Amino acid sequence: MSRVKLPPDETQSIRPPDELLGDFFKSALPQAWPAVPVPGATGADRAQGTQPYTTLIKSRLAVAASVALLAAASFWTSGSFQRQERVGPRADPATWEAQRRRLHQDVSRLPRPSHPALPSRRIPRQPG
Amino acid sequence: MASSASGDTRGRAEFEALYQRHSREVWALAYARHLKSDLALDIMQETFMRLWRARLSGETILNPRAWLLRVARNLAEDHAKSAFSRNGTHTPQTMDGVPSREMLPVERLEQQETFAQIRAVLEGLSPADREILSLRYALDYSTPEIAEVLSINTTAVHMRLSRARQRVADRLAVQGVHQTS
Numbered sequence: 182m183s184r185v186k187l188p189p190d191e192t193q194s195i196r197p198p199d200e201l202l203g204d205f206f207k208s209a210l211p212q213a214w215p216a217v218p219v220p221g222a223t224g225a226d227r228a229q230g231t232q233p234y235t236t237l238i239k240s241r242l243a244v245a246a247s248v249a250l251l252a253a254a255s256f257w258t259s260g261s262f263q264r265q266e267r268v269g270p271r272a273d274p275a276t277w278e279a280q281r282r283r284l285h286q287d288v289s290r291l292p293r294p295s296h297p298a299l300p301s302r303r304i305p306r307q308p309g
Numbered sequence: 310m311a312s313s314a315s316g317d318t319r320g321r322a323e324f325e326a327l328y329q330r331h332s333r334e335v336w337a338l339a340y341a342r343h344l345k346s347d348l349a350l351d352i353m354q355e356t357f358m359r360l361w362r363a364r365l366s367g368e369t370i371l372n373p374r375a376w377l378l379r380v381a382r383n384l385a386e387d388h389a390k391s392a393f394s395r396n397g398t399h400t401p402q403t404m405d406g407v408p409s410r411e412m413l414p415v416e417r418l419e420q421q422e423t424f425a426q427i428r429a430v431l432e433g434l435s436p437a438d439r440e441i442l443s444l445r446y447a448l449d450y451s452t453p454e455i456a457e458v459l460s461i462n463t464t465a466v467h468m469r470l471s472r473a474r475q476r477v478a479d480r481l482a483v484q485g486v487h488q489t490s
Binding site: 198199201203204205206207208209210211214215217218270 | 324325328332333336340343344346349350354357358359361420423424428431440442443445446447448477478
């Protein structure tokens, strides 16, 4: 048996590895072992077993009701708002072209301004 | 309907029997992988939940013990690859090595120090060696029982056990924890 050199006060508390390993692993082992990790397996009622299925049906019904409500709301509100035509290059091209032509015609109907004849800007020749 | 209920009750009783028989073995293998008691407990419970779901889905499991141990090993391995394992929030000292309440503070401190050294030594061993040590020292399994759990022969268990113990003893001796034999 070979002894490791230790200070005198520590050699008195040396312990065999089996004992140390036993203490180490047993200290890690939970003292209160958990119950069976299954819903209803410890004598609970069987109704808990059907709970997920009931919840699934309820959630699907809620989704269906929400979709129906959304569709009804869109149907009722579809005619409630006044439609405004968009004006500008992003509007319908045909509408935009008709408006442009109408504006052009309106402008052409306006009376032409009558200005007095402007004097000629030709520079008279210098004699000589 | 009555036969279905009786079959359900019988299946539940079988499941509870499996839990009583093998849950500590599952915990021991999970603990051997990470040396974390709480994590091993979580893995053990998740393993049995999966067994329960597999039975509910009608899956045929011929060898429940082997199935449980395989799933537990896979879960422990998956956890090793997960981000939580890399960035865990608890130190090993927080998670494990909780001493008895009757101990004096000085004794507790000494034990924690010794356990930290043992932990460091164990982390240097292979997971296979730690599995053997865990079954041997946590559950007091004999060599044939360990061989049965790990599906290896008793000679291999004896060799690996003595080799692992020797490694632990040597390293602890270097650290001045105990005497070598």
